[in-house]
Amino acid sequence: GDSVTQMEGPVTLSEEAFLTINCTYTATGYPSLFWYVQYPGEGLQLLLKATKADDKGSNKGFEATYRKETTSFHLEKGSVQVSDSAVYFCALRHTGNQFYFGTGTSLTVIP
């Protein structure tokens, strides 16, 4: 069945460091891929998405490229800020109405 595997955390970075959070998926065909962000005490918010191979989703300095050949959708940001501290979830949606989420990666950015 469909599934998402993402890099375990927690991840701690200094401000202005480069961020990569790995995400790989298992699904047949071409699922839509998403990154969600959850700030403390809040629900999940859509950060970015990609719907087909080689698509690049981007938002707020974050980017992720849909790689069909490696079944990956890694999240990157060139220079993280303290305000980026949150939990990040990779997710996919394929046929049917269900979304599948990874277990989440906690990011802490220290000044």
Added chain:
Amino acid sequence: NAGVTQTPKFQVLKTGQSMTLQCAQDMNHNSMYWYRQDPGMGLRLIYYSASEGTTDKGEVPNGYNVSRLNKREFSLRLESAAPSQTSVYFCASSERTGVAYEQYFGPGTRLTVT
């Protein structure tokens, strides 16, 4: 535009008590979902409703029931709460945007069962 709203925000129950978590969305979405979030487990789907009048089980439906009251509202009921149901519960709704489906989440209900 309120998006997805959930009530209550916090709840403490004793084992065996029952309660209903309420969810409403004002985005005219067809699909609605209930998830639970536990440390190290990510989000797990309890039930979902693809459209008004339909509901389907997700990954962890045992101990829960749902009602899709109308297009806006989707409630989750715990008939006899157990400590294993201590969790944060999120409601979400979804609709097609362009070629992709996007999911919108409520703020969550933090439930403790003692």
